[in-house]
Amino acid sequence: MAKLSDLGPPIKGTRRGGLPASEADHFYFCPTCGQAVDRRDLRQVIWHEQPGHEPLEMDGRWTHRERALYVTSRNA
Numbered sequence: 001m002a003k004l005s006d007l008g009p010p011i012k013g014t015r016r017g018g019l020p021a022s023e024a025d026h027f028y029f030c031p032t033c034g035q036a037v038d039r040r041d042l043r044q045v046i047w048h049e050q051p052g053h054e055p056l057e058m059d060g061r062w063t064h065r066e067r068a069l070y071v072t073s074r075n076a
Ligand SMILES: [Zn+2]
Pocket: 030, 031, 032, 033, 034, 035, 047, 048, 053, 054, 055
């Protein structure tokens, strides 16, 4: 399993339009592997665009799915 840090340093994207209504809006769930993807980090977005990819091993304390679910629950 590839680690997020194996993909190099974070590549920050620039958002078009206004700020999202909540932190959770920075994330989407990948239709291929089901992992939460942070749109602000283009490494993740590019990874999840590859056909047949596996979920990324996250380096932080939480997985992105855990973080996305936490943020979503706080904004509910
Ligand atoms: Zn994916």
